[in-house]
Amino acid sequence: MRTTTRLALLGAGVSLLTTAVCASPAQAGDGGSGDITIDKVVVNGGKPVVVGTTKAVSAKVSVTASDDSGIAETTYISAFGPSPNFAQIWADAGDITCVKTNATTSTCSGTLTFDPQASTGFVDNGAAATWKLGTLVSANDHDFIHRDAATTFKVQRASKLTADASPEPVKKGRAITVTGKLSRANWEDNQYHGYASQPVKLQFRKKGSSTYTTLKTIRTTSTGSLKTTVTASVDGYFRYSFAGTATTPAVNATGDFVDVR
Template identity: 55%
Template structure:
C-alpha cells in the first residue's frame, strides 16, 4: 500500500485521506499469544532519499501454543502525521508454536508527500492471531529510525605532496529535503560535527584525526601535515533525523 500521510502540506481531496490516521488503541491480548521480535529493514533503520522509491520490509515474530494463524496489516507510526500501513503479512512457521510474519510498504519521496518533521523514531503496531483464536495486539511492538538520507564528500590536496607539508582536506555534507519544491532535493547540512579520518595505504582501518563542524553551506575544510601514503575521509555519525554517512576515502601520495 502507499503512504497515507507523512506531512502537513496537503490540500483538497487529498487531505481527507492524508490525515486519516487510525485512532490509538490500547494493547490487548487473549490467551498465550506473544510477540517476541520485530525487525524493520534488517537493522531497524530506514533511509529515504530524493528520487529512488524505498521498499520497507517489516518482520514480526510471535508464539502461541497452538501456532500462529496470521496477522493484520502492520501500522507504522512516526512523529507528526507520520503513518504507513503495510500490505497483508505472510506468516512462515519456524516451529509448531512460532512464526515470523512479514509484509512491506513502498515509500517514494517524489510522490508520497513526505514531511521533514516526520523523520525520527517510528513504531510498529502489530496484531497477531493464533490457531486457537487467541490473539495479541500491541502498540509500539518495535521501533526503528526513519531518516533523511545524507551525502558526504572529501578531497585532500595537493597531491602528490612532500612529507611534512600541509594538506587541506575539503568536503561537503548534504541531506535530503523531502519538502523541497517542486521535487525533493539534497540541501546543505550546517553546524554538524564531522570527523576527519585517515588510514594508511597498507591498512583497512580508519582512525579519527580531528573533529570539525560544517559551515552554513555544509562545507568542510581543515588542514593536517603529510606523513605517509594513505586515505583521508570525512565521517558523519548521523542524528535522530539524518542517517550516518562516510565519504569515499581520497588517496594522498606522500613523496
C-alpha cells in the same frame, strides 16, 4: 504452510485499517483476549530505515506470535510516524506471508515501502524520527492481541559526505588543504542540502595500511562545507567521517589519495 494477508503503512494517529476476526475497529489500542502472545518483532533487521530523495526504500518486517491453537491467517501490520507532523502517509497494501514454525507459532513477514516521491509520501522532514510498528494478530481459537507499538524503529534522512585533498602531488612539509561537504536528504523539496554545525573528523590512512586515524575534528559551516589544512608527511588517503545523529546516519567520504614527494 503459507498464508497471505494484507499490510498497511499508515501515518501517526491513524487506526489499523482493519482488524482480526474477533476484534472490531472500536478496539483500537493495546488489548486482546486469550493467551496469544507476540514473541518477536523485527523491522529492517533492527537497523534504521534510511531514505534518500528519489528511490523508494523497502524494509522487511516480521512478527512472530504463538497460541496453543495456532496462529490464524489474519495478521495486520501498520507503521505510525511521529505526530502531529502528518496524518496518513501511505495506504500501501502488499502481501504478508505467514509461515508456521510449529503447531503453535508462526512468523508473518512483509515489506514496508518508504517512497519520498509518492504523492502520499513524506510531508516534511519531521518524518525523520522514531516510528511505531503496530500489529494485530489472531489465533485459530479466536484469541487476538493488538499492540500499538509492538516495537519501534528509526527513519532517517540519507547522508552524503565528500573529501578532496590538494595539491596533488605535494612536497613533504607543505600544507595540504582538505575540503568537503556534508549533506542530507530534504523531503520537502527532494534535494540534498548541507548539514550545518556538525562535528566531522578528518582522518588519514597511510599508503599500504587498512586503518584510518583521526587527525582532528572540525564543524561544518552553515552550508555543510568543510575545510582544514594539515602538513604533508607521507603518501596516503584523506577522508572525512561523520558519526551521525538520531535523524541522519553515519557516513564516510571516499578516501582521496595524496602523493607526497
